[in-house]
Amino acid sequence: MTAPAPEPQRVRCADAAEAAGDLMEGSAPPADHWFLVEHQGPWDRYVLTGSGFDRAAAGALDRWAREWVGRVLFVRRPGRQVRPAQRRWYRVDGRPGHESVRTGLFTAEAELVDVVADPAAGVTDDGPLILVCAHGRHDQCCAIRGRPLAAAVAAELPDHTWESSHVGGCRFAAAMVLLPHGVVLGDVAAVDGPKIATRYAAGQLPEAGVRGRASLSPVVQAAQHHARIATGAYGVDALRPVDASPDGAGIWHVRFAAPDVTIVLRERRVDAGRGLTCAATAPGWMRVFDLLDVAAPDRAAATH
Template structure:
């Protein structure tokens, strides 16, 4: 099913005013695999890579709560025969943030990327989803954002395959922290990335941090809004408790605060991706209480 411009998922989400918070893709670890394309709808499986290597990478991701993403340089399309390619392995867990990198020329070297020592990559990375075969909005909105960001930060910026939450296109992930943003305009991207380099999180477009579950992502949003905390390491998660079938209690330190939420569903009646039909409801979290 192909969406017309008036039916595109990102336009529908904007019209509905759907909240972004709590929608970052879940991942405590990331593996970025350089691949010039083409990317099928299911990028890794339809990438033309060795099926055995794909299976081993998938097992690693399932074991460590990881996410595998294909990446490529903006506006550069080398041949698949141009080797070696680069991999990045990212630890996005709070307090463990690190990027390591290496190169691979064949399937055996690629499978070793999940445990190879590699070398420390000292600079943050920005991934922009441009995966048009998965969702039209990501291609239409993502490519201009990636081009604009790469003009200022060419070594840090990569186009990437599907991130999730296509209706919030264009989507961008900043690593190693896994901060995920949506609904950005190209003019916003460079300033947002520079603030991240300076240790500041821009909360205006923040969907959440990938290493946190959705309830914590939403609680983090409310805590940042209420306290004014903007540092990348502010609001350290200390405890998450499910206090009923639908209620959550999330405790942060630095600064100390407690957020109580209620999880629920609201009617949608619209598509959440350009390639699928409408869904009946979407998940939301209501703020019940905040204590600072």
């Protein structure tokens, strides 16, 4: 009797996206605010509905996320850690001009119900916070690519670095989030992580791999990417969005200040022809932004 042929090994989503050259600008998940909860794990696929987490605290965090356009993430220090008696929480405002971090400690998860209800809870934290998605139960690419990156960054900035639960956009693993600005990066190699984190701590963004700032709309995220290339302005607070105006047929005019530049993009929906996560059971689609025009000042005059 002939043995059945083995099923072909499925290509992981991050490898497939890399091979296809998927564009990542404009793909940061929407979030004006972030709430981070230290939780050693194990993390279930959907952390607030599993992971043995207190039900009242989970409900409070879920309501907070919907009210504040926020994202709730579990975080833990890279590597094997002993569960501490007290754990840390962070509340982050990532909106332009409002960047701030507050933090505190809790012993029982039920304490978070009162913390979430009080925007003034805790104390101010100077940051920065560097998150690396390493949520293997949500997508294996996040663990395979994320854990080495988190370890590399933690070796340089141990007090500022955390592994996190699912960020979004698994096919762009390894994903890094720079807080308080809420800038999401993709395809970050472990060797590059420490330099990127140190650069961010000094107020600068990398010249490649920025998916976007989560508090901005996808079209503004993508336009800001092209504006950085056009002007050479990689300061984290450079290129303040002024206006984003549709002009029919998916055309957008996006204007920035400091430095002044206008980016014209075409927004399209593209069928990927493949699943966009390792767990996907059907082909997905992608939002793509084509650069049509740039009206920019002289590059030498750009503010860095």
